[in-house]
Amino acid sequence: MVVYDPAAASQQRDAKRARRPSADAGAVVPYDVQPINAVPLKAIASRLPRLAPAPAVPEEPPCLRRHILPALGLRDDLPVHFIDRKRVTGTDLDAHQNRFRIPTDGVLGRLRPILTPEELDAASLLHDPAPRPRRRPEPDELENIAAGDDSEAEHQEQGQTARKKRQGRRHGGLPVRLVDLAAGASGELLLSRWESTGGTVVKGEGYMGFVRRCSFREDDAVEIWAFKQRAVRLFGAAVCDESHLHLLIVRRGGSQSQRSSSASTAHAKSEG
């Protein structure tokens, strides 16, 4: 097993490309995608919030290239990027929440550099929104919010601080697929960063169905890996098609010893 180092791999690919521009299909820059350095990384980096030290890149899941990528119809030599690790929370699995939160550090520091500007834009990750201060609205703002709402006006008359929540904006998102060793790939979900909190989530209709089938449970430690197959054409012929961005969620270690057996079961299931 080789620890995958995206930076080192990138350097190797660059070196290869310099020698043999099209010999290594896995290293070919897709014809219709701007190179990663098209993203104004310097500009982004200068505005990045202070990030925690990047976690050491763990080993790739053993069956990733042998089973998962082929099962998804993807090339087995795709670059796979470690995004981050986190502990699954109750809200990640809550049927009413219907979303999976991605740690901000991983999104900004490791996921964002691998996406094109178009993809970043779709996920609301292209620009860093100015942080909106958390504050209670001024009385005149309350009036505006409550305009046309008699009950709200009554509340104010009663000296209550109750107010209506603003209806959230629909953020849309970047189409992604979540992948789990037990559940396989989800349907098309959306990766999006919220304007209000800057939190990044994967959401969508099929999420809860995916969660019900997946191998992780609340309080499990999981790693998040990302991979995406870019379209490659050779002499006008499609060598491989563009795929969705895939986010692989793998349970690793975990604090719950009783879950280790189910983890191995899930792993064995995916292996077999």
Next chain:
DNA sequence: CCACTAAGGATGCACAATTA
């Protein structure tokens, strides 16, 4: 078939708790 209603799903804001 259409209109109405209720229940549950989907979404994202607000804020408390936690962390660095």
Next chain:
DNA sequence: TAATTGTGCATCCTTAGTGG
């Protein structure tokens, strides 16, 4: 102390059920 994360819940949307 500021930034980040986790949680509660308001709001809108969709769909199933019901009655005319």
